[in-house]
Amino acid sequence: MSASLTALLGFMAWTLVLLVLMEAIRSKLVLTGEVPANGFNPENTNLSPFMQRLARAHANCLEGLPIFGGLLLLAAVAGKTSVTDPLAYLLLAARIVQSVIHLASLSPAAVTARFTAFAVQVGIAVYWVVRLAA
Incomplete structure (x- = not known):
């Protein structure tokens, strides 16, 4: 499997x-009775931070999946993974870093770091x- 498809996976x-x-x-x-089964909302706003x-x-x-995953899939289908393979793992790493920072903190430094990880993904996608269009 190419790096692009592995990163998509x-x-x-x-x-x-x-x-x-x-x-x-x-x-x-639910099992501990802290929240009723119908007591959740999609954003979890009634739960912990x-x-x-x-x-x-x-x-x-x-x-992000339609954009980033779509580009990886498009490259694979078009036989152009030579374009996406070199940065595919960096894209995946940036996504995981973004999520982990999001889970850890909302401090100003964390938000800046999280945005940086997202900007890396956007930059890769634009590239x-x-x-791919060339």
Whole structure:
């Protein structure tokens, strides 16, 4: 499997890890009677700050998947993974770093670091679009 497809798999797996973590914590909250089964909202705004950050980190992955994953898939289908392979793992690493920082803190320094990780992803995507279109 090419680096591009491996990174795409990693992106989807990371998104799934965040979802499984969120649902495991929600299940514990229901089983312990802390929250009724119908007491959740999509943003987890009625739960702890960590759970709210977890919901946003997961949503960020879902929002980015069509763009970043789409470019990786397009390159693979078009036989142009030579464009995306060199930066595919960096894109995945930047996504994971962004999520981990999001889960850890909302301090100004953390938000700046998280934005930097996102900017790396956007920069890579723009570069890929230009190269794939050429």
